Amino acid sequence: MKKYAWRIYLCLIFAVLYIPILTLILFSFNETASTAKFAGFSLHWYKELFSSPETFTALRNTLILAVLSSLISTVIGTAAAEGIYKMKNKLAKSAVMSVTNIPMMNPEIVTGFSMMLLFVAVAGILRMEYESIGFAAMLIAHVTFCLPYVILSVLPRINELGDSLSEAALDLGCTPVQAFFKVKLPNIMPGVISGMAMAFTLSLDDFVISYFVGSSNFQTLPLLIYSMTKKKVTPDMYALSTLIVVAVFVLLLFSNMKKSKGETKKVGGGKK
Amino acid sequence: MHSIAAAPHIFWAVLFVVLPLFIVVFYAFTDESGSFSPWNIAALADYFPIFLISLELAVIATCICLLLGYPLAYAIARAKPQHQKIFIMLLMLPMWTNLLIRTYSIMAILDDRGFLNTLFDTHFHIIGTKGAVIFGMVYDFLPYMVLPIYTCISKIDKHMWEAASDLGCSPIKVMTRVILPLSRSGIISGVTMVLVPCISTFYISQKLGGGTFELIGDTIERQFLNGARNIGAAISLVMMILILISLAVMNRFTDSDGEDGGIIV
Numbered sequence: 001m002k003k004y005a006w007r008i009y010l011c012l013i014f015a016v017l018y019i020p021i022l023t024l025i026l027f028s029f030n031e032t033a034s035t036a037k038f039a040g041f042s043l044h045w046y047k048e049l050f051s052s053p054e055t056f057t058a059l060r061n062t063l064i065l066a067v068l069s070s071l072i073s074t075v076i077g078t079a080a081a082e083g084i085y086k087m088k089n090k091l092a093k094s095a096v097m098s099v100t101n102i103p104m105m106n107p108e109i110v111t112g113f114s115m116m117l118l119f120v121a122v123a124g125i126l127r128m129e130y131e132s133i134g135f136a137a138m139l140i141a142h143v144t145f146c147l148p149y150v151i152l153s154v155l156p157r158i159n160e161l162g163d164s165l166s167e168a169a170l171d172l173g174c175t176p177v178q179a180f181f182k183v184k185l186p187n188i189m190p191g192v193i194s195g196m197a198m199a200f201t202l203s204l205d206d207f208v209i210s211y212f213v214g215s216s217n218f219q220t221l222p223l224l225i226y227s228m229t230k231k232k233v234t235p236d237m238y239a240l241s242t243l244i245v246v247a248v249f250v251l252l253l254f255s256n257m258k259k260s261k262g263e264t265k266k267v268g269g270g271k272k
Numbered sequence: 273m274h275s276i277a278a279a280p281h282i283f284w285a286v287l288f289v290v291l292p293l294f295i296v297v298f299y300a301f302t303d304e305s306g307s308f309s310p311w312n313i314a315a316l317a318d319y320f321p322i323f324l325i326s327l328e329l330a331v332i333a334t335c336i337c338l339l340l341g342y343p344l345a346y347a348i349a350r351a352k353p354q355h356q357k358i359f360i361m362l363l364m365l366p367m368w369t370n371l372l373i374r375t376y377s378i379m380a381i382l383d384d385r386g387f388l389n390t391l392f393d394t395h396f397h398i399i400g401t402k403g404a405v406i407f408g409m410v411y412d413f414l415p416y417m418v419l420p421i422y423t424c425i426s427k428i429d430k431h432m433w434e435a436a437s438d439l440g441c442s443p444i445k446v447m448t449r450v451i452l453p454l455s456r457s458g459i460i461s462g463v464t465m466v467l468v469p470c471i472s473t474f475y476i477s478q479k480l481g482g483g484t485f486e487l488i489g490d491t492i493e494r495q496f497l498n499g500a501r502n503i504g505a506a507i508s509l510v511m512m513i514l515i516l517i518s519l520a521v522m523n524r525f526t527d528s529d530g531e532d533g534g535i536i537v
Contacts, residue, residue, distance in 0.1 A: 010359070018366070020377040079278070114296045244370060
């Protein structure tokens, strides 16, 4: 009896979570432009979507931005995690950690607004139009809000690993740099990878900070969606959203399968 | 020696995190010509009602998220391991679907001439009410409440439950005396992760509020669009200070430094 109550509760919550997403998918196949009444099945809106060059530019921009910002933030963040781990001075360490946490704690709107002010000032000093630094501004902003997530994903791994392995490597004749790349890095790789994946998805999904920092000549998908929802919406936005949902679903499924494979391996290896 | 590896990050953080915040402070205390002016801060009194309503809606939404999310996290954590994975994936899919899309599709469903009213031929007026905005906040941010609490509960040693009931706790007492206190850090990070975006949102209130009332995020966005940077900076500054204070207060209640459940994925 109690078990059924829990099941009903779970089903109810998940139903409410999924109804908007399912209606969205339904209406992306609608024959007419209505988002309230389903007239019949058609792929019209997908054709419309794929024939618009705007979508492709936005998609390309989003991917370029996500790849670059996740790579840069992973490199800087991994180095930073190692550096923070090695810090002897407790006070300096906690100061660095607090500054690191600011972009995570601060509301996105404040981060976006403050960076916009900085870039406007820089553009003013360089006597350039804001548009001409648009891409750089966007990239810097994305790296900035991704960095804390990379650091917080790598740092626990480094803490867990400890010093003994790299000390052994040093004793056996590695230079400190070799010891890091040959011994430490492979051992903390899962943390590095999950930090990078997180940075990638955060960058892909970001709207608020991009909205404040961005300029009209560099549009990403979330910005495009925003400008589409400002006008009277046609279901081509639904088609776009459906594709995004499907992509996210496939990615999640894939990463989950990989994860559970990794776990069975670990158990199989006799580690308990 | 190796701590030099943190140098690029520190340089980056000073330049792009700390410096912008100083610029916000500078803008908040100057007028458009750049000379000192206390008037931006003084003008904030006019925005007090907006602050209040933003806080009210965000607190209500966070409470609802906690009340709905805690039992959900608990139920998932008690499910079979292979089911847990599926539930967590189902929870993350909406989370990684763009917020704008989710919010927009809620609007399309609940609109006066939307899907729901067309389907049942009714005339409910939902969009434009506070309830709709709260619903949107709960819908958009519920996973952020559930995941940290789930992580926390699933880490609790199974023997704790058994020991508590062996020692004579009723199921309710097991919950209130053992499980709730042990999942405190999850609750706190969940509350943080819901409260902060709820207070500062502007898209949800624009779409689901139907433009009938303004939240503090809308105000900042409007000042940004109008180019009124000084007053926008003053409002951002106050919002930031309020949030950092409340985070500091909440952090006093956690024993660990955010290592459990603070992170999504």
